[in-house]
Amino acid sequence: MQLAxxxxxxxxxxxxxxxxxxxxxxxxxxxxxxxxxxxxxIAADPIGAARDEVVLYSKGSSARQTEITRDxxxxxxxxxxxxxxxxxGEEKYRxx
Amino acid sequence: MQLAxxxxxxxxxxxxxxxxxxxxxxxxxxxxxxxxxxxxxIAADPIGAARDEVVLYSKGSSARQTEITRDxxxxxxxxxxxxxxxxxGEEKYRxx
Amino acid sequence: MQLAxxxxxxxxxxxxxxxxxxxxxxxxxxxxxxxxxxxxxIAADPIGAARDEVVLYSKGSSARQTEITRDxxxxxxxxxxxxxxxxxGEEKYRxx
Amino acid sequence: MQLAxxxxxxxxxxxxxxxxxxxxxxxxxxxxxxxxxxxxxIAADPIGAARDEVVLYSKGSSARQTEITRDxxxxxxxxxxxxxxxxxGEEKYRxx
Amino acid sequence: MQLAxxxxxxxxxxxxxxxxxxxxxxxxxxxxxxxxxxxxxIAADPIGAARDEVVLYSKGSSARQTEITRDxxxxxxxxxxxxxxxxxGEEKYRxx
Numbered sequence: 024m025q026l027a028x029x030x031x032x033x034x035x036x037x038x039x040x041x042x043x044x045x046x047x048x049x050x051x052x053x054x055x056x057x058x059x060x061x062x063x064x065i066a067a068d069p070i071g072a073a074r075d076e077v078v079l080y081s082k083g084s085s086a087r088q089t090e091i092t093r094d095x096x097x098x099x100x101x102x103x104x105x106x107x108x109x110x111x112g113e114e115k116y117r118x119x
Numbered sequence: 120m121q122l123a124x125x126x127x128x129x130x131x132x133x134x135x136x137x138x139x140x141x142x143x144x145x146x147x148x149x150x151x152x153x154x155x156x157x158x159x160x161i162a163a164d165p166i167g168a169a170r171d172e173v174v175l176y177s178k179g180s181s182a183r184q185t186e187i188t189r190d191x192x193x194x195x196x197x198x199x200x201x202x203x204x205x206x207x208g209e210e211k212y213r214x215x
Numbered sequence: 216m217q218l219a220x221x222x223x224x225x226x227x228x229x230x231x232x233x234x235x236x237x238x239x240x241x242x243x244x245x246x247x248x249x250x251x252x253x254x255x256x257i258a259a260d261p262i263g264a265a266r267d268e269v270v271l272y273s274k275g276s277s278a279r280q281t282e283i284t285r286d287x288x289x290x291x292x293x294x295x296x297x298x299x300x301x302x303x304g305e306e307k308y309r310x311x
Numbered sequence: 312m313q314l315a316x317x318x319x320x321x322x323x324x325x326x327x328x329x330x331x332x333x334x335x336x337x338x339x340x341x342x343x344x345x346x347x348x349x350x351x352x353i354a355a356d357p358i359g360a361a362r363d364e365v366v367l368y369s370k371g372s373s374a375r376q377t378e379i380t381r382d383x384x385x386x387x388x389x390x391x392x393x394x395x396x397x398x399x400g401e402e403k404y405r406x407x
Numbered sequence: 408m409q410l411a412x413x414x415x416x417x418x419x420x421x422x423x424x425x426x427x428x429x430x431x432x433x434x435x436x437x438x439x440x441x442x443x444x445x446x447x448x449i450a451a452d453p454i455g456a457a458r459d460e461v462v463l464y465s466k467g468s469s470a471r472q473t474e475i476t477r478d479x480x481x482x483x484x485x486x487x488x489x490x491x492x493x494x495x496g497e498e499k500y501r502x503x
Contacts, residue, residue: 024335024352024353024354024385024386024387025352025353026321026353030151030206030207031151031204031205031206031207031208031211032204032205033122033175033201033203033204034201034202034203034204035175035199035200035201035202036200036202037166037199037200037202038166038198038199038200039165039166039185039196039197039198039199040186041184041185041198042198042199047120047175049151049204049205049206051151051206054351055318055319055337055339055351063150063151064120064121065120065121065122065175066120069327070325070326070327079321079323079335079353081384081385081386082371082386083178083179083180083181083371083372083386084179084180084181084276084371084372084375084468085371085372085374085375085383085384085385085386086181086384086386087180087181087184087384088329088375088382088383088384088385089327089329089384090328092384094184095181095184096177096181096182096183096184096185096188096196096198097120097177097181097184097198098120098177098178098179098181098182099120100327100384101327102326102327102329102330102384102385103323103325103326103327103330104323104324104325104326105321105322105323106322106323106324106325107321107322108319108320108321108322108337109319109320110318110319110337110339111318111319115319126247126302126303127247127300127301127302127303127304127307128300128301129218129271129297129299129300130297130298130299130300131271131295131296131297131298132296132298133262133295133296133298134262134294134295134296135261135262135281135292135293135294135295136282137280137281137294138294138295143216143271145247145300145301145302147247147302159246159247160216160217161216161217161218161271162216178275179274179275179276179277180275180276180277180372180468182277183276183277183280190280191277191280192273192277192278192279192280192281192284192292192294193216193273193277193280193294194216194273194274194275194277194278195216222439222494222495223439223492223493223494223495223496223499224492224493225410225463225489225491225492226489226490226491226492227463227487227488227489227490228488228490229454229487229488229490230454230486230487230488231453231454231473231484231485231486231487232474233472233473233486234486234487239408239463241439241492241493241494243439243494255438255439256408256409257408257409257410257463258408274467275466275467275468275469276372276467276468276469278469279468279469279472286472287469287472288465288469288470288471288472288473288476288484288486289408289465289469289472289486290408290465290466290467290469290470291408312431312448312449312450312481312482312483313448313449314417314449342447343414343415343433343435343447357423358421358422358423367417367419367431367449369480369481369482370482371467371468371482372467372468372471373467373468373470373471373479373480373481373482374480374482375480376425376471376478376479376480376481377423377425377480378424380480388423388480389423390422390423390426390480390481391419391421391422391423391426392419392420392421392422393417393418393419394418394419394420394421395417395418396415396416396417396418396433397415397416398414398415398433398435399414399415403415
């Protein structure tokens with residue numbers, strides 16, 4: 024999984040029929056210091072993450088292992104909302 | 120999924136038999152600011168995207184989860200045509 | 216799929232038993248301008264591509280979706296021989 | 312598999328239901344010289360690795376092939392704790 | 408598949424139970440000119456490759472398609488030992 028921040032939304036009304044009803048969010052990758060890491064991805068959201076929350080997301084076939092993404096042409100999914108992480112005992116992020 | 124713009128077409132008459140009849144488009148990756156992001160990909164198109172439209176595409180095994188790509192040696196598929204996206208409340212793209 | 220040029224051959228007589236009989240070719244990735252793109256890959260060839268031809272290839276589990284690669288430890292496969300592609304209406308390659 | 316060091320922990324109480332109970336660790340990729348390699352990943356831990364231990368981890372669908380990750384939206388898993396590695400006969404790391 | 412040289416060994420006595428008995432080797436990626444390409448990987452070895460041999464390896468789910476890796480959390484596997492390769496008719500490597 025990678026750490027990422029929810030930074031936006033994307034609207035796509037014309038979709039492959041299997042993607043209808045799957046909510047997407049725009050994610051900005053984070054490095055371990057909680058800085059933007061360069062990459063970004065559009066991920067399905069089975070949890071209801073909010074803007075500015077930090078999430079864990081999975082890619083590839085693992086992104087089809089949730090209720091809302093099973094058998095769909097989806098290759099990224101949010102699998103958790105991060106409360107806190109630390110590296111070397113030093114807290115890098117805590118949800119407020 | 121990644122954001123990309125439809126920039127061209129590719130013709131390949133001699134194909135693996137399982138790829139016959141699958142339409143392809145040439146995609147240019149976009150970053151969140153709607154600028155070319157360096158990468159490009161040839162993706163199957165189950166929706167009928169048009170040149171200059173912005174699309175979402177999936178990679179890997181997820182690219183085989185549409186009607187036209189099932190069980191085919193295809194590793195990228197367009198899964199939606201983007202109407203609009205925003206980052207931090209700022210609109211980055213709107214389809215005209 | 217990615218665009219690539221067939222640039223060479225590789226011989227490997229001692230192989231995992233499931234790879235025996237699968238022909239491989241050496242591919243050089245191309246960018247959309249038909250220039251070498253830096254990467255290279257060894258791909259199975261179910262079509263009979265010739266040196267200097269431009270091909271489309273797939274990676275990952277999709278590379279096991281042809282007759283000759285099914286259930287084999289193969290992660291790249293040629294799925295078409297490119298006749299022509301264009302970007303923005305400008306022809307970038309035409310097979311001679 | 313890649314070599315990585317266990318450098319931290321991540322807490323995510325609100326998760327996709329299939330991720331509940333799966334323990335995660337923060338990993339820092341290592342190059343063959345035992346130096347940080349730039350990348351990092353959050354991986355499921357079926358073994359009980361400790362901070363500062365060096366591990367091998369797998370990505371993608373292979374990360375769902377352990378007891379605790381089967382059928383879950385998990386794309387990285389620790390599959391071994393490294394005791395020692397050498398390159399060219401020169402020891403690069405030994406667990407103390 | 409990628410070309411790589413066998414450069415070392417790794418010992419991991421504490422492993423996920425499904426990885427017990429799978430032999431691993433340390434591989435250094437090669438470019439088409441037979442130079443180190445920057446990347447490295449730890450791969451399962453179903454063939455018995457020796458140090459300094461050049462091999463082909465597969466990644467992802469394809470790395471589970473050998474007898475010794477089936478259903479295991481393994482994401483890289485050696486699938487052939489390279490005897491020779493050439494690019495543009497120029498031999499780049501021949502096993503001695």
